[in-house]
C-alpha cells in the first residue's frame with residue numbers, strides 16, 4: 001500500500017519523460033496518469049482525485065466546487081505556468097497549496113511565437129500545401145527584419161520573444177505593469193497599450209489571464225491596430241474579444257492571426273478556423289521533449305515538498 005496517491009490530469013505528464021513519475025513512485029506515491037489524452041472533465045477530476053493527496057494539472061478547468069470534493073488534497077501543482085483555470089482562492093481557503101512551474105517552458109513558447117510569425121509573414125502554410133499539390137505558386141510575403149514588434153506582457157516568455165527579436169534587428173515595444181531589467185537590457189521600449197497597438201507590425205501576446213487582463217484586447221483596442229499587422233497568441237484566448245478579432249481579419253486590419261490557445265480545449269469549430277489568414281496549433285507552445293522534463297520535475301519538486309510537510313518552491317497566491 002503506497003502512502004500517497006498522486007493523480008495527473010496533465011496530458012503529457014509522465015508520457016514523454018518518465019523521470020518525474022519515477023521520482024514520485026520512489027518517494028512512496030501511487031501515480032495515476034491521464035488515460036484520456038485530453039483535459040479531464042470536472043466529473044472525471046472528482047472520480048479520479050476524490051481520494052488523492054496531490055493533483056498535477058494541465059490546462060484542465062479546476063473550479064472551487066470540484067476542489068471541495070477532493071477532501072484529501074494537499075496540493076494542486078500546475079504542469080506549466082498559467083494557473084487561470086484553477087480556482088486558487090478556494091484552494092487556498094481550504095488550505096490546499098497551488099504551485100506552478102515558472103520559466104520551465106518560456107524559450108519553447110517564444111520559439112513557437114516566432115515560428116507562427118514566420119508562417120504568416122511568408123505564407124508558408126499555403127506554400128507548403130500548394131507545392132505538395134503540384135502548384136508552383138510563389139507567395140510574396142513581408143520581411144521580419146527591422147520591423148516593429150509589440151510584446152504585450154514582458155515577463156519570462158515576453159522577454160524570450162524580445163531576445164529573438166533582437167536577432168532580426170527589430171524595434172521592440174513592450175507593454176507591462178512592471179519593467180523587466182533583462183528586457184530593458186535587450187532594448188525593449190515600454191509604451192502604453194494604445195501606442196503599442198498603433199505602432200506594431202507584429203503583436204505577440206504573453207500576459208497571464210487574470211481579472212485585469214480578461215478581454216484586454218476589446219473592440220476599442222482593435223480599432224487602434226496598425227493596418228496589416230500580424231497577431232500571434234500563445235498566451236490565452238480570453239485576452240481577446242473574439243468578434244473584434246474575426247472582424248479585423250475580414251476587414252484587413254489584421255493581415256494574419258495565429259493562435260495556440262482557445263476558450264475551451266479542445267475547441268469546437270469556430271468561424272475563425274475557416275479564414276485562410278489564420279493559423280492554428282493545439283496548445284503546444286510549452287511542450288517539447290526538453291521542456292516536458294523541466295515542467296514534470298518542477299511539478300514533482302512541489303508535490304514532494306508538500307507531502308514532506310515543507311514549503312514548496314513555487315507557491316501561487318491570490319489576493
Ligand SMILES: NC(=O)C1=CN([C@@H]2O[C@H](COP(=O)(O)OP(=O)(O)OC[C@H]3O[C@@H](n4cnc5c(N)ncnc54)[C@H](O)[C@@H]3O)[C@@H](O)[C@H]2O)C=CC1
Pocket residue numbers: 080081082083102103105106109153154155156157158175176177178206207208209210212213234235236260261283284285286287
Ligand atoms: N501556449 C502555451 O503552451 C503556454 C502559454 N503560457 C501562457 O503565457 C503566460 C505568460 O507566461 P510567463 O511569461 O511565463 O509568465 P510571467 O509571469 O513571467 O509573465 C507575465 C507578465 O505579465 C505581466 N502582467 C500581469 N498582469 C498584467 C496586467 N494586468 N497588465 C500588464 N501586464 C501584466 C507581468 O508583470 C509579467 O511581466 C502564462 O500565464 C500562460 O497563460 C505559458 C506557457 C505555455
Ligand SMILES: O=C(O)C(=O)COP(=O)(O)O
Pocket residue numbers: 010057058059060079080081082083105283286
Ligand atoms: O504553461 C502553461 O501555462 C501552458 O499553457 C502549458 O500548457 P498546458 O496548460 O499544459 O496545456
